Amino acid sequence: MNDNAKALEVLDLRAGYDASDVLLGMSLHVGPKERVGLFGPNGHGKTTLLNAISRVIRPRQGTVRFMGESIEGLAPQKIVARGLVHVPQANWLFPDMQIMEILELAAFTERAQEEMKTNLDYVLNLFPRLAERRQQQCKTLSGGERQMLSIGVGLMCAPRMLMLDEPTFGLSPKLKDELAEAIAEISSRGIPLLLVEQDIAFILSLVDRMYLVDHGEISREISRGGEVDHQEIMDMYFGSESAS
Incomplete structure (x- = not known):
């Protein structure tokens, strides 16, 4: 990697489902x-x-x-092998498999196999609940524990960058705080993050910079140190009480 290269660069991306476009030429970047x-x-x-x-x-x-x-043109598993790891929102895990089986299965690339023991120790230290329940089936876990396991699966892939899609969806404030601490710890290792969130306070507590997405386009970029009015952003996207 060139020292000046961005970790991730997206230029004029257009994508969607069936005949409908959802992304209308989106561009953004994530630095090292x-x-x-x-x-x-x-x-x-x-x-x-x-x-x-x-x-x-x-x-x-x-x-x-x-x-x-x-x-471009790479299959998803090849992208993971490069080190770009996507942790989706819906907790797509094998319900009948045990925690340890799922974590070990996630280390499927050559680089992840080489780092398996180190990464497994890290995941179990980062999420002690998973260590305590290591022999439990996934389907017996709470929503918060499944989200911890999903992030653990991402870490077992030996990521050079993580993309997290709404990791706190449906979780209690206490579990949100626990996950925020875990994500901050992961980031402290120098792993770039692209974090999707609906909780504005949560996302602002973790990121260096933020993009506001509106109808498939970037409507605004808020840089580190920029002024952020929480109420202004909420009104912009969800409407203000005065307008109702």
């Missing part, structure tokens, strides 16, 4: 070791963007570069 947030209403393209970057869906237009190299 940077934590970047994506915030906006549901249905405006945040998850579609992550799916297009990781090739869960095929973009119709645009360029994606990871660590300075194009990943």
Whole structure:
């Protein structure tokens, strides 16, 4: 990787489902070791963007570069092997498998196999609940524990960058705080993050910079140190009480 290269660069990306475009020429970037947030209403393209970057869906237009190299045309597993790891929102885990089985299965690339013991120790230290329940089946875990396991699966892939899609969805404030601490710890290791969240306070507590997404486009970029009016952003996306 060139020292000046961005960890992730997305240029003029257009993608969608069936005949409908959701992304309308979206561009953004994530710098080395940077934590970047994506915030906006549901249905405006945040998850579609992550799916297009990781090739869960095929973009119709645009360029994606990871660590300075194009990943266009690569299969999803090849993108993971490069180190770009997408942790989706819906906790797509094997319900009848035990925690340890799932974590070990996640280390499927050559690099992840080489780092398996180190990464497994790290995951179990980061999420002690998983260590305590290591022999439990996934389907017996709470929503928060499944989210911890999902992030653990991402870490077992030996990521050079993580994309997290709404990791706190449906969780209690206490579990949100626990996950925020874990994500901050992961980032402290120098792993760049692209974080999708609906909780504005949560996302602002973690990121260096944030993009606001509106109808498949970036409507605004808020840089580190920039002034952020929480109420202004909430009103912009969800309407103000005075307008109702």
